[in-house]
Amino acid sequence: MKRKYIISAVILLSTIIYSCKKNAVQEISVPVSGAQLKYFNFALNAPVVNFYAGSTKVTAASSTTGIESGTSGVAFSNVYPSTNAYAIIAPGTYDFMAQRPSTATADPNLVIATLNKQVAEGKNYSIYLSGLYNTTTKKTDVFVIDDVLPAIDTSGAYIRLVHASYNANPFDLVLKNTTSLVETTVATNVAYKSASNFAKVPQGVYDLILRYTGTPNNIVIRTAVSVIKSNTYSFSLRGDITLPYTGTAVNRPVIDNTPNR
Structure with a gap:
């Protein structure tokens, strides 16, 4: 019986990782397959955004109805995930976009920054919105850092x-x-x-x-x-x-x- 529970848990974990709906988010802190990313909204005066890899939302809460919340997303000064985990996506080349929620009162679906980046299996990355959000062009800076993480070291x-x-x-x-x-x-x-x-x-x-x-x-x-x-x-x-x-x-x-x- 115990072995059946273990197998079921593994199957469930695999389903979470590889299910890739438009509003799906994969966040996990154990070894997994895929590229791992963190997202920072550090652009001054920037509105709340969701981050997308192509057409797939990779931050904020998943939707069970297919309709986004107008207030959900990553606000200025916030990080996703804020814990020591990363969001998981399949390796590949993406247009990573910071986009206003579809139901936002102001500028629904507006893309305020886009970054093209190839992400690799087993690698970690941090994407930063930065600079000063321009209220006329409604754009801001964005950059990516490859997170070359050192081996775990119990001495420091x-x-x-x-x-x-x-x-x-x-x-x-x-x-x-x-x-x-x-x-x-x-x-x-x-x-x-x-x-x-x-x-x-x-x-x-x-x-x-x-x-x-x-x-x-x-x-x-x-x-x-x-x-x-x-x-x-x-x-x-x-x-x-x-x-x-x-x-x-x-x-x-x-x-x-x-x-x-």
Whole structure:
């Protein structure tokens, strides 16, 4: 009887992965077959969108009626999936599109960004909406990062910096241990629409500090971030660099912390 339950579970998992309806979403955190993607809506003033790979919706909630919710989707500053999982799609070349929900009050079905990308079996990718959403052209920037994830390492964690702030110069990322106060530079000269390689760091609690390359001044800080061994993290800068990073302004510079694994 126990063996029958195991077989049934495997069949159900296979059905989830390979069913590919227009509104289907595959999100899973165990080894699977396919290309794995994360989606970031970091474009300033961008509306809620759903992400599509060709005609297939790959983010937001599945629909049982075939009719989208006008408010569902990925809003500004949000990530899908927000956990350490990825969304799964079949390998191939796609036009990845950020599109307004079909039932949205404003601009239904409007595509605000398109990116053509080939994705491969067993590979991981992050797609970022970035820049400043143009209310006249109703378009925004988009870029993709290949997530070359390191092997799981129980002796430390891996972190990287992704630069998604359109009006900021290249940055260095400095980690300051909140206990020892020791500062370690883990990424240098990271420009807009690019990412540093993953760097191994000891488990600990750190202040994340961004400094313009070759300068001593702290430009953006995020305090008391826990970094846990065996995990992998992307620290992504978003926002308008002309604003102070303190306060509550929606478009202020923020260092997002999203686990990759």
